Amino acid sequence: MEFISGGVCAAKGIKANGIHCGIRKNKTKRDLALIYSETLANAAAVYTTNLVKGAPIYVTKEHIKNGKAQAIICNSGNANTCNANGIEVAKTTTEHLGKALNIPSEDVIVASTGVIGQPLNVEPIINGLPELVSGICDNGSTAAAEAIMTTDTVLKEVAVSFNVGGKECKIGGIAKGSGMIHPNMATMLVFITTDCAISAEMLQKALSTDIKSTFNMLSIDGDTSTNDTVAVLANGLAGNKEIVCEGEDFAEFMKALNTVNVNLCRMIAADGEGATKLLECEVFGADTEENAKLVSKSVICSSLLKAAMFGADANWGRVLCAIGYSGANVDIEKIDVSFSSAKGEIIVCKDGSGVEFSEEKAKEILLENEIEILVNLNSGEFSSVAWGCDLTYDYVKINGDYRT
Amino acid sequence: MEFISGGVCAAKGIKANGIHCGIRKNKTKRDLALIYSETLANAAAVYTTNLVKGAPIYVTKEHIKNGKAQAIICNSGNANTCNANGIEVAKTTTEHLGKALNIPSEDVIVASTGVIGQPLNVEPIINGLPELVSGICDNGSTAAAEAIMTTDTVLKEVAVSFNVGGKECKIGGIAKGSGMIHPNMATMLVFITTDCAISAEMLQKALSTDIKSTFNMLSIDGDTSTNDTVAVLANGLAGNKEIVCEGEDFAEFMKALNTVNVNLCRMIAADGEGATKLLECEVFGADTEENAKLVSKSVICSSLLKAAMFGADANWGRVLCAIGYSGANVDIEKIDVSFSSAKGEIIVCKDGSGVEFSEEKAKEILLENEIEILVNLNSGEFSSVAWGCDLTYDYVKINGDYRT
Numbered sequence: 001m002e003f004i005s006g007g008v009c010a011a012k013g014i015k016a017n018g019i020h021c022g023i024r025k026n027k028t029k030r031d032l033a034l035i036y037s038e039t040l041a042n043a044a045a046v047y048t049t050n051l052v053k054g055a056p057i058y059v060t061k062e063h064i065k066n067g068k069a070q071a072i073i074c075n076s077g078n079a080n081t082c083n084a085n086g087i088e089v090a091k092t093t094t095e096h097l098g099k100a101l102n103i104p105s106e107d108v109i110v111a112s113t114g115v116i117g118q119p120l121n122v123e124p125i126i127n128g129l130p131e132l133v134s135g136i137c138d139n140g141s142t143a144a145a146e147a148i149m150t151t152d153t154v155l156k157e158v159a160v161s162f163n164v165g166g167k168e169c170k171i172g173g174i175a176k177g178s179g180m181i182h183p184n185m186a187t188m189l190v191f192i193t194t195d196c197a198i199s200a201e202m203l204q205k206a207l208s209t210d211i212k213s214t215f216n217m218l219s220i221d222g223d224t225s226t227n228d229t230v231a232v233l234a235n236g237l238a239g240n241k242e243i244v245c246e247g248e249d250f251a252e253f254m255k256a257l258n259t260v261n262v263n264l265c266r267m268i269a270a271d272g273e274g275a276t277k278l279l280e281c282e283v284f285g286a287d288t289e290e291n292a293k294l295v296s297k298s299v300i301c302s303s304l305l306k307a308a309m310f311g312a313d314a315n316w317g318r319v320l321c322a323i324g325y326s327g328a329n330v331d332i333e334k335i336d337v338s339f340s341s342a343k344g345e346i347i348v349c350k351d352g353s354g355v356e357f358s359e360e361k362a363k364e365i366l367l368e369n370e371i372e373i374l375v376n377l378n379s380g381e382f383s384s385v386a387w388g389c390d391l392t393y394d395y396v397k398i399n400g401d402y403r404t
Numbered sequence: 405m406e407f408i409s410g411g412v413c414a415a416k417g418i419k420a421n422g423i424h425c426g427i428r429k430n431k432t433k434r435d436l437a438l439i440y441s442e443t444l445a446n447a448a449a450v451y452t453t454n455l456v457k458g459a460p461i462y463v464t465k466e467h468i469k470n471g472k473a474q475a476i477i478c479n480s481g482n483a484n485t486c487n488a489n490g491i492e493v494a495k496t497t498t499e500h501l502g503k504a505l506n507i508p509s510e511d512v513i514v515a516s517t518g519v520i521g522q523p524l525n526v527e528p529i530i531n532g533l534p535e536l537v538s539g540i541c542d543n544g545s546t547a548a549a550e551a552i553m554t555t556d557t558v559l560k561e562v563a564v565s566f567n568v569g570g571k572e573c574k575i576g577g578i579a580k581g582s583g584m585i586h587p588n589m590a591t592m593l594v595f596i597t598t599d600c601a602i603s604a605e606m607l608q609k610a611l612s613t614d615i616k617s618t619f620n621m622l623s624i625d626g627d628t629s630t631n632d633t634v635a636v637l638a639n640g641l642a643g644n645k646e647i648v649c650e651g652e653d654f655a656e657f658m659k660a661l662n663t664v665n666v667n668l669c670r671m672i673a674a675d676g677e678g679a680t681k682l683l684e685c686e687v688f689g690a691d692t693e694e695n696a697k698l699v700s701k702s703v704i705c706s707s708l709l710k711a712a713m714f715g716a717d718a719n720w721g722r723v724l725c726a727i728g729y730s731g732a733n734v735d736i737e738k739i740d741v742s743f744s745s746a747k748g749e750i751i752v753c754k755d756g757s758g759v760e761f762s763e764e765k766a767k768e769i770l771l772e773n774e775i776e777i778l779v780n781l782n783s784g785e786f787s788s789v790a791w792g793c794d795l796t797y798d799y800v801k802i803n804g805d806y807r808t
Contacts, residue, residue: 050728116724304625306804309804310800317486323456325454352486353487391800396796399715400710400711
C-alpha cells in the first residue's frame with residue numbers, strides 16, 4: 001500500500017468539482033461539491049446517532065437502500081436541519097442533479113453542512129448545477145474538498161493504492177471537520193471513493209466495522225453533530241474479482257480503508273476548532289476492547305486535560321481522573337502513563353502514582369503539535385487509539401464570540 | 405422556612421474555624437478547616453463515583469460506617485490523591501485531631517482538595533491543630549468556608565431555619581466549587597450541619613435522595629472529580645422528636661436540605677472556573693424523570709452551547725443538538741425551546757423547528773448573568789433542572805495557561 005495523490009478522484013472513473021453557487025455570501029468560498037462515478041457504484045454509508053438529524057440524511061438513507069449510487073452532492077453554509085421543508089429541498093436537489101447528469105435521482109447521495117435551523121434556499125443550488133456538472137474532472141478533488149469546508153483551516157484529502165488479487169486498486173477521500181459558521185455546530189462529513197470491486201454488502205460491512213476504531217474514536221468537543229455522514233462509493237473499475245465475502249481480498253480492502261480513515265481522523269482532529277495540537281491517546285493492556293476504547297475516548301474528551309495540553313502542562317492527574325470516570329473497569333493501581341512527541345517520551349505515572357520527572361523535558365515534549373498520551377492498563381492484551389485536540393482560547397472565540 | 409445567617413455554624417452546638425497552616429505558600433490564604441459538633445452527631449455522606457478516589461475518602465467511609473461523627477477536618481492546597489502514603493496521612497490527621505478534641509479518631513471526617521499526585525506533608529496540619537482547635541467558635545463558618553476554597557472566587561455558605569414538630573431547627577452548609585491550583589482538577593466539597601434530630605439511616609436516605617436532583621445535576625466541565633464529597637452532621641440539639649421514618653417531619657427536613665443544596669449548587673455553578681454566567685436548564689413535559697434528567701444534563705454539559713452562552717448568542721440549534729444526543733427517548737418534533745433571564749423570555753424553537761425572533765431581544769436576555777434554558781418536551785408530566793456555567797477564555801486560561 002502506498003500514499004498517492006488525487007484525493008477523492010484517485011480511483012478510476014471518479015470525477016469531482018466544487019464551485020461557489022451563492023449559499024454563502026463570500027463569493028471566493030466554494031459552497032457546492034459534486035463527486036461523480038462514471039459507472040453506477042456500490043454504496044455504503046454511516047450516519048450520526050443524534051436523534052436530531054439533518055434532512056439530507058433521510059433522503060440519502062432512502063436512496064442507498066438498494067446499495068447503489070453514482071453521485072454525491074454536498075453544500076456547505078447551511079445544514080438543512082430543523083427546517084420544515086428540509087426533506088423537500090434535499091429531494092429537489094437530487095432530482096435536478098439527476099436530470100443534469102442523466103442518472104436517476106435515487107442514485108444521488110445528498111449532504112449539507114453549516115447553519116442549523118435556517119431554511120435552505122434551493123435556488124442557488126439549482127442555478128449552480130450547469131457549472132458544477134460541466135466542470136467535473138479527474139483532478140477535481142481539491143475543489144470538492146474546499147467546497148465542503150466550513151471554518152476548517154486545512155483542506156483534507158488522502159488516497160492510497162493497494163493490491164487486490166493482482167489488480168491495483170485505489171481508494172481516496174475528502175473530509176470536513178469541525179468548523180463553524182454562525183450559528184451552527186461542529187459537523188463531520190467524509191466522502192470516499194474506490195475503484196475496487198466490492199459488493200454493497202461487504203462495502204457496508206467494511207465501513208461499519210472500520211468506523212468503530214476510526215471516526216467513532218474522534219472527538220473535538222463531545223458534541224455529536226446532527227449531520228455527520230461517512231459515505232463510500234465503489235465502482236469496481238479496477239477490474240479485480242469482486243469481493244463478496246471475508247478473506248484475504250477483504251482484509252486488503254479493510255487495510256486500505258482504515259489507512260484512509262485514520263489519516264482523515266488525524267487531519268480532522270488536528271484541525272479541530274481552535275486547536276493548536278493533535279492529541280492521540282493510545283491505550284494498551286486492557287482486559288477487553290470495550291474497556292480500551294472507553295479509556296482512550298474518555299481521556300481525549302476531558303476538557304481539563306485538553307486545556308492542560310494547550311498549556312503544555314504535564315498534568316497527568318487529569319489523565320487518571322478521566323480514566324477513573326470513563327466507565328471502564330480498570331485497576332487504578334496498575335496504570336502507567338507517559339507523554340510522547342517528536343521530542344521524546346516521558347513517564348509521569350507508574351502503578352497509579354506519580355513518579356519524579358523533569359518538568360523541563362515534559363514541557364519540551366508537550367510544546368510539540370502532535371502529542372501522544374500513552375496509557376498502559378497492564379491488565380490484558382487489548383488496545384485502542386482515540387484522536388482529539390487541545391482546548392484553546394480560539395475554541396471559545398469561534399463558538400461564543402460572534403457578537404461581543 | 406427562612407434563610408438565616410451563620411452558614412455551617414447556624415445549627416445549635418456547631419462551631420468552626422479556618423486557619424493558614426502552611427500547606428499553601430501564600431500565607432494570607434487559609435488552608436485548613438475544622439467543623440465541630442459539641443455532641444456526637446449522626447452522619448451521612450456521598451462521594452465521587454470516580455474510580456480514582458482521594459485517600460481521605462477511604463478513611464472517611466470507614467469512620468462513618470457506624471453513622472456517627474463529631475468533627476470534619478479539611479485541607480485545601482493538596483488533594484492527597486494518587487499518593488503512595490495518602491491513607492496513612494489521612495489517618496494520622498484524624499488521630500491527631502481526635503487527641504486535640506478529645507474524641508475518638510473514628511469520629512473524625514477527613515477531606516482534602518487541591519493538587520493531585522503530590523505527597524501531602526502532614527507536618528503543617530499537625531502543627532496547626534492547636535491554633536485550629538483553640539479558635540473554633542459559633543461564627544467560624546466564614547473562616548472554614550475560606551479555608552476550603554481553592555481558586556473559588558466567591559465564598560459559599562448558606563443556612564435556613566425550619567420547623568419540625570413545633571421545634572425550630574437549623575441547617576446550613578459551606579461548599580467549595582471548581583477551582584484550581586497547579587496542577588490539579590476541579591473538585592467539589594460540601595459540608596452541612598443541622599441541629600435537627602434525625603437518625604443516621606434517615607439522614608443518609610435524605611442526602612442520597614436529594615443529591616440526585618441537586619449535586620448530581622451540576623456540571624462545570626464534565627470532569628468528575630476524584631475528591632467530591634458531601635457530608636452532613638446532625639446533632640439533634642434542636643430537641644425535636646428524632647426523625648426515624650418517612651412522614652411529615654422527614655418531608656420538612658428534606659425541604660430544608662434541598663433548599664441548602666440547591667443554593668450551594670447555584671453558587672458553585674455561577675462560580676465555575678472562568679464562568680461569567682450561571683446557566684440553568686429546566687426541562688418540562690418529559691415522559692419519565694430519567695429522560696428529563698438526561699436532557700437537562702446534556703444541554704448544560706454541551707461545550708458548544710456553553711460557548712454560545714458566553715457570547716450571548718441565541719444558538720438554539722445547539723440545544724436541539726444536545727437533546728438529540730442525550731440518550732433520552734424524545735420526539736424531536738414536539739420540542740419547544742426558550743431562553744429566559746431577568747430581562748424576559750423569548751421563544752426560539754417550536755415543534756422542533758426555528759421560529760422567527762428578535763435577535764436584539766434575545767441578546768438583551770442573554771447578556772444577563774443568570775440564564776434559564778427552558779425546554780418543553782410536550783410528552784408527559786416529568787421535569788428536571790440542571791445547573792452549569794458558560795465556557796470562557798478564562799476557563800482555558802485557568803486550566804491551560806500556567807506555563808505560557
